[in-house]
Amino acid sequence: xxxxxxxxxxxxxxxxxxxxxxxxxxxxxxxxxxxxxxxxxxxxxxxxxxxxxxxxxxxxxxxxxxxxxxxxxxxxxxxxxxxxxxxxxxxxxxxxxxxxxxxxxxxxxxxxxxxxxxxxxxxxxxxxxxxxxxxxxxxxxxxxxxxxxxxxxxxxxxxxxxxxxxxxxxxxxxxxxxxxxxxxxxxxxxxxxxxxxxxxxxxxxxxxxxxxxxxxxxxxxxxxxx
Amino acid sequence: xxxxxxxxxxxxxxxxxxxxxxxxxxxxxxxxxxxxxxxxxxxxxxxxxxxxxxxxxxxxxxxxxxxxxxxxxxxxxxxxxxxxxxxxxxxxxxxxxxxxxxxxxxxxxxxxxxxxxxxxxxxxxxxxxxxxxxxxxxxxxxxxxxxxxxxxxxxxxxxxxxxxxxxxxxxxxxxxxxxxxxxxxxxxxxxxxxxxxxxxxxxxxxxxxxxxxxxxxxxxxxxxxxxxxxxxxxxxxxxxxxxxxxxxxxxxxxxxxxxxxxxxxxxxxxxxxxxxxxxxxxxxxxxxxxxxxxxxxxxxxxxxxxxxxxxxxxxxxxxxxxxxxxxxxxxxxxxxxxxxxxxxxxxxxxxxxxxxxxxxxxxxxxxxxxxxxxxxxxxxxxxxxxxxxxxxxxxxxxxxxxxxxxxxxxxxxxxxxxxxxxxxxxxxxxxxxxxxxxxxxxxxxxxxxxxxxxxxxxxxxxxxxxxxxxxxxxxxxxxxxxxxxxxxxxxxxxxxxxxxxxxxxxxxxxxxxxxxxxxxxxxxxxxxxxxxxxxxxxxxxxxxxxxxxxxxxxxxxxxxxxxxxxxxxxxxxxxxxxxxxxxxxxxxxxxxxxxxxxxxxxxxxxxxxxxxxxxxxxxxxxxxxxxxxxxxxxxxxxxxxxxxxxxxxxxxxxxxxxxxxxxxxxxxxxxxxxxxxxxxxxxxxxxxxxxxxxxxxxxxxxxxxxxxxxxxxxxxxxxxxxxxxxxxxxxxxxxxxxxxxxxxxxxxxxxx
Numbered sequence: 020x021x022x023x024x025x026x027x028x029x030x031x032x033x034x035x036x037x038x039x040x041x042x043x044x045x046x047x048x049x050x051x052x053x054x055x056x057x058x059x060x061x062x063x064x065x066x067x068x069x070x071x072x073x074x075x076x077x078x079x080x081x082x083x084x085x086x087x088x089x090x091x092x093x094x095x096x097x098x099x100x101x102x103x104x105x106x107x108x109x110x111x112x113x114x115x116x117x118x119x120x121x122x123x124x125x126x127x128x129x130x131x132x133x134x135x136x137x138x139x140x141x142x143x144x145x146x147x148x149x150x151x152x153x154x155x156x157x158x159x160x161x162x163x164x165x166x167x168x169x170x171x172x173x174x175x176x177x178x179x180x181x182x183x184x185x186x187x188x189x190x191x192x193x194x195x196x197x198x199x200x201x202x203x204x205x206x207x208x209x210x211x212x213x214x215x216x217x218x219x220x221x222x223x224x225x226x227x228x229x230x231x232x233x234x235x236x237x238x239x240x241x242x243x244x245x
Numbered sequence: 246x247x248x249x250x251x252x253x254x255x256x257x258x259x260x261x262x263x264x265x266x267x268x269x270x271x272x273x274x275x276x277x278x279x280x281x282x283x284x285x286x287x288x289x290x291x292x293x294x295x296x297x298x299x300x301x302x303x304x305x306x307x308x309x310x311x312x313x314x315x316x317x318x319x320x321x322x323x324x325x326x327x328x329x330x331x332x333x334x335x336x337x338x339x340x341x342x343x344x345x346x347x348x349x350x351x352x353x354x355x356x357x358x359x360x361x362x363x364x365x366x367x368x369x370x371x372x373x374x375x376x377x378x379x380x381x382x383x384x385x386x387x388x389x390x391x392x393x394x395x396x397x398x399x400x401x402x403x404x405x406x407x408x409x410x411x412x413x414x415x416x417x418x419x420x421x422x423x424x425x426x427x428x429x430x431x432x433x434x435x436x437x438x439x440x441x442x443x444x445x446x447x448x449x450x451x452x453x454x455x456x457x458x459x460x461x462x463x464x465x466x467x468x469x470x471x472x473x474x475x476x477x478x479x480x481x482x483x484x485x486x487x488x489x490x491x492x493x494x495x496x497x498x499x500x501x502x503x504x505x506x507x508x509x510x511x512x513x514x515x516x517x518x519x520x521x522x523x524x525x526x527x528x529x530x531x532x533x534x535x536x537x538x539x540x541x542x543x544x545x546x547x548x549x550x551x552x553x554x555x556x557x558x559x560x561x562x563x564x565x566x567x568x569x570x571x572x573x574x575x576x577x578x579x580x581x582x583x584x585x586x587x588x589x590x591x592x593x594x595x596x597x598x599x600x601x602x603x604x605x606x607x608x609x610x611x612x613x614x615x616x617x618x619x620x621x622x623x624x625x626x627x628x629x630x631x632x633x634x635x636x637x638x639x640x641x642x643x644x645x646x647x648x649x650x651x652x653x654x655x656x657x658x659x660x661x662x663x664x665x666x667x668x669x670x671x672x673x674x675x676x677x678x679x680x681x682x683x684x685x686x687x688x689x690x691x692x693x694x695x696x697x698x699x700x701x702x703x704x705x706x707x708x709x710x711x712x713x714x715x716x717x718x719x720x721x722x723x724x725x726x727x728x729x730x731x732x733x734x735x736x737x738x739x740x741x742x743x744x745x746x747x748x749x750x751x752x753x754x755x756x757x758x759x760x761x762x763x764x765x766x767x768x769x770x771x772x773x774x775x776x777x778x779x780x781x782x783x784x785x786x787x788x789x790x791x792x793x794x795x796x797x798x799x800x801x802x803x804x805x806x807x808x809x810x811x812x813x814x815x816x817x818x819x820x821x822x823x824x825x826x827x828x829x830x831x832x833x834x835x836x837x838x839x840x841x842x843x844x845x846x847x848x849x850x851x852x853x854x855x856x857x858x859x860x861x862x863x864x865x866x867x868x869x870x871x872x873x874x875x876x877x878x879x880x881x882x883x884x885x886x887x888x889x890x891x892x893x894x895x896x897x898x899x900x901x902x903x904x905x906x907x908x909x910x911x912x913x914x915x916x917x918x919x920x921x922x923x924x925x926x927x928x929x930x931x932x933x934x935x936x937x938x939x940x941x942x943x944x945x946x947x948x949x950x951x952x953x954x955x956x957x958x959x960x961x962x963x964x965x966x967x968x969x970x971x972x973x974x975x976x977x978x979x980x981x982x983x984x985x986x987x988x989x990x991x992x993x994x995x996x997x
Contacts, residue, residue, distance in 0.1 A: 030595060031503050037692060040693055071415075130408075130411045130412070130688075132684075133685055159690045223823060223824055223826075224695060225690045225695055226690075
């Protein structure tokens, strides 16, 4: 038995096909979901991919959060459906209040694309069980609005509850507070991060590393063993 | 305010003496008279608008086409070419049923006026050309030429251009995998912003820009038409026809990459369902161009109801609608029974689509406004029968003096210490320095097929996940070489791009070019152009790589000062399995460094002469295309058979520049030895063409040497990958840290 993992395509999604490929390479079945369709077609988990949904002219993720498919995603995520938001997907998750905090423009005001070093701070979420706690990995990062911000109380709470999942190492590429690259919700089923694990799943392609594949094997393991 | 009456065809015929502003629209007197002769009456305002934009230099290639014909006449036999010059872009067979289309275009002038939008819409335009062939765009490249790196205006133009390219391309989901950034004071008032795109399709999916089949519908889809990009039409509209209108329209278009992304997806979905007979993107000259080209390439005529074009600004005049260059618009010809499905797909993607006309069985292009006919022309006379000029050209009087000013005679470093200093100066100079600050603003990862991206010698994209089939592209062009000798300079650009593709392990197949020059009205510039085209056409013939299309940008000139002649050449290659690609970075300590090719004392136009002496004179390096071909064959074979682990072409900056780049990228040093017969200076800085440096695993040394020996390619062992410094034995040692600082901090310091 394998797992069916949905990937939502919003207008302006860019990494939807790449994410489907990563899911396939991990051994799960990718299912294309459409932003206008509320039906999640019985998927076992959902990925919100990177891109510039609806152009992101207003504020990254601000419009997608109101799309028909998100109504169902929000409802089911609260009931435990595993959801991963990558880059624009992370922005959408914060706009949808499934994750706390929000994203501002990079502190240096430029788009940045680089091979980013991260530390796995929480290897217990639905999307990170195949990593070791404290493992250092390299994942491509590319964004314009990647500066994670939240008030001090929220940041303290995230730290105290172990909900910071990834932290930037060596170089903070966008001015994110406390070097936060990714976080999870209280239940650990919803994870958002700015870097792009789907771009690090094959040797030779991109940076040539496969440090992103465990995201997709983690969820598969979680779902199949469940 | 009363409007002047609509200038219909009937009205034009009845009022032969009405004066039209043909001169303000850029037409010459004899050109206007030719229009009158073609029509047998004076043109209507709308017709004049169409002829004036379509007969402009930009659209008609009137100064360049007598020379460009050589690309066809001298085209080498190639079974790879599926669609040649003349369509939106050429199409090349890359095997396994795949076809690749690619093209480079310029967006120079708009990018100087408004760097962000100029560069952004340059990307948008080239991407639509590629979609219009039926292909999914898979990568973009951006060759840029800027004024002096430390000039204050460069700080305005370059960051804006880079942000525009990134802002548009990143939003479309196209990896940016190549291109170059070159600084030279000659581009100060005329920066060059060229943009290239590659698209992939199956053979059977090739689409062409033609409207055939009477009764077929013409559908315009994408963005609404607005008043942007119609400098010429404003003159027409505001000065002659209607004084009440706002007279200043922005001449630079404004891009909306989100709209373009939707346009890509919806067009590809329509192609997939075989709904499209012919297709054309709307770029320069907007609807004028799209309708006249579609109609003239098809079998019949076309009737267009201009009132049906969706507008952003309801006050636009028909002339303005015809000339508007609003972005993100396309025109498709669709059989009547498939129109509904086509519109449905557009609706799915929230793209506005409207039937604006149909193909007729006549041979006229007729355009109606408020029920009255305002255009009635033979579309061929608009699209293809524009004027042709045999512009006078003459070798400039200063050429001899320039060539006599021999760079080989410049003072050379006298001590090891000086040699070392010059190496550091060279790798830190703006042209040789790392462009990471720029390229890190472009997404190279999206689509998940990027095998190589800058600073590699060529960008490489996987096109089949199962077989590993891939394509590579490199763009090159050295204006300094071309200034010294445009014929040789164009061939050097071709040779370098060809070599760069081969260095990564791909087989060069075809060429696209973007020819950037000064004013064709200057005989000296026209000579440079004629020589460069002749050089490129001869070179392509000899290398067996046909020119599939391209673009000419003239008038890159401020006052009397023209830019260096800058032919930018893009070479496309194919690789059977991307797993066999060869990167630039040193991979493993202990591997042997071999210099392939012959090194001569060639410093004319070199980076060394520019950086150390601020000098441009003498002759550029010699070209030997047979040698280039042999070198390419060896590099491809060595890559395929696993005989080399890294390779880097030698070009501007010479061997030392290449070694430093490979060392910094691989984070592994090198120990170099000056080979017999060369002095240290020539060894490090000469820019002789037809050379590469490769790293050979020790286990492969004999086999590699045998291959080079058997094929007659000079291969000289010049060092080894080793340590954490670059050392020239007996001369100097520079730590990687020191080199990295020099190489990587220049550009951020200048542009931040």
